[in-house]
Amino acid sequence: MAKRNSKIETALEYYSKKGEDILNIVNSRSDLTADEIIHYGEEMAILEYKMTALEVAKVS
Numbered sequence: 001m002a003k004r005n006s007k008i009e010t011a012l013e014y015y016s017k018k019g020e021d022i023l024n025i026v027n028s029r030s031d032l033t034a035d036e037i038i039h040y041g042e043e044m045a046i047l048e049y050k051m052t053a054l055e056v057a058k059v060s
Contacts, residue, residue, distance in 0.1 A: 008058045012051060019047045 026032065026040050 005058055008054050012054050012058075015047050015051050015054070019044060019051075022047075 022040050022043055026037075032040075
């Protein structure tokens with residue numbers, strides 16, 4: 001079980017970093033197009049979904 005949780009923690013760290021990267025991109029630019037905003041929003045939603053699923057798996 002510990003090995004499984006370790007892999008989950010590693011994946012959570014990876015997805016957290018990806019989310020931070022997206023936020024940094026969005027926050028550093030003032031010239032985003034509507035399509036870019038939608039794209040980054042979709043990417044964040046996917047990351048949040050994955051992280052939620054990993055949190056549930058960690059508890060189970």
